[in-house]
Amino acid sequence: MANDKPYIVPSGWRLLLQDAGIDSANVLRRASLPEDLLSRDRACLSRDEYFRLWQGIEDEGSDPALPLRIAAGMSVEAFDPPVFAAFCSPNLNIALARLAKYKRLTCGKVLTVEVTDNATTIGAEWLDKSAQPPATLVLTELVFVVQLGRIATRERICPLEVRSPILPGKANDFTEFFGVSVRRGDVPQVRFSSADASRPFLTANESMWTFFEKELNKRLADLTESATTRDKVHAVLLELLPAGGASMDAVAKKLGVSSRTLHRRLKEEHLTFQKVLDDTREALAMHYLKSSPISGAEISFLLGYEDPNSFVRAFSGWTGTTPERARREMALVH
Structure with missing residues (x-):
């Protein structure tokens, strides 16, 4: 664990x-x-x-x-x-x-x-x-x-x-x-x-x-051994997302396993690669919107999206609102 x-x-x-x-x-x-x-x-x-x-x-x-x-x-x-x-x-x-x-x-x-x-x-x-x-x-x-x-x-x-x-x-x-x-x-x-x-x-x-x-x-060896597959995938995604290379194959290569093995290990934790990717992107998006003035287009790039509209659609699916509306609401709270 x-x-x-x-x-x-x-x-x-x-x-x-x-x-x-x-x-x-x-x-x-x-x-x-x-x-x-x-x-x-x-x-x-x-x-x-x-x-x-x-x-x-x-x-x-x-x-x-x-x-x-x-x-x-x-x-x-x-x-x-x-x-x-x-x-x-x-x-x-x-x-x-x-x-x-x-x-x-x-x-x-x-x-x-x-x-x-x-x-x-x-x-x-x-x-x-x-x-x-x-x-x-x-x-x-x-x-x-x-x-x-x-x-x-x-x-x-x-x-x-x-x-x-x-x-x-x-x-x-x-x-x-x-x-x-x-x-x-x-x-x-x-x-x-x-x-x-x-x-x-x-x-x-x-x-x-x-x-x-x-x-x-x-x-260090004990720490690596004890980390869940989700934690390992999350850590690699944080590194790969800004470069636009956050595919399952790329993550598996970084972890030194096959894509099939990565899929199996995530399944054992009742997860999919897409779920971990979405959770990571959502957390990062909320961080950027809350703590930086960068535009939605720049955030979409940092999250590995080729098209800003894809980011807006995904964000709306995660939160039920748009990135800019979420930014305004967080600004009012803080």
Whole structure:
């Protein structure tokens, strides 16, 4: 059975919040979460609970520069094994590659790392785009990537570029921290020079990494094994839909099985490929309509439709209304 609470909150977060001047008890009350949550060894949350936790942190902190306060109190001990393993890396290139590999053990997010001769870029995308993460969460993760490099090298590494779908308040404070202004981008992204990305980590520890690697790989294998076929298809569709290649054959190829096997496994879960595809498209459509100004034609393209009219007909079938009417109604509610 798939884990419906894949978001892990390390117990070290309580001290991290305390150092940032945040009352964790108030945060948990704001988020309607158990009062002992941050005392647990590895608290597991659903996506909605995780986002509520971060919204509670944002509301309790009541400071647009809160991510910078959190960064100031960062230490290796505050994090879980995947992040600790990153600190054990020889340099930032390898640290980011390890984070990308093991991120889904603690969060429903995909990290991508691109290394060229001149730069290293790390970007992030939520697997489930049906809800918008709190601004403080998005910005804290950008700050974290830079702070990781600074703590590990004991150097003031400054990225070449920082992009975010949510621009920070107190922009000057973030510019001073990063060394560059945060620019708007479709996904959170940080780009480092090749020199900084290959700068030696003073926290490098190969024997400690060897100790962690076996356990992390086991967790990763267990996670893959426990995921339902629907979850696996949904995750692949999120990747393939914008490219227009979300056929059953393409998904099966990505999963390393035949279309016939994929059909059989979905049938065992009382599902069809079309049902998972429709559910994924509907969730994405509602997300785009609620959180972005892009047109219906652009949304239809991102959902893999060749014709915008096909998207409108499908959306009406799912919801009983048109995309634009749904957008107006959601705007009135929010």
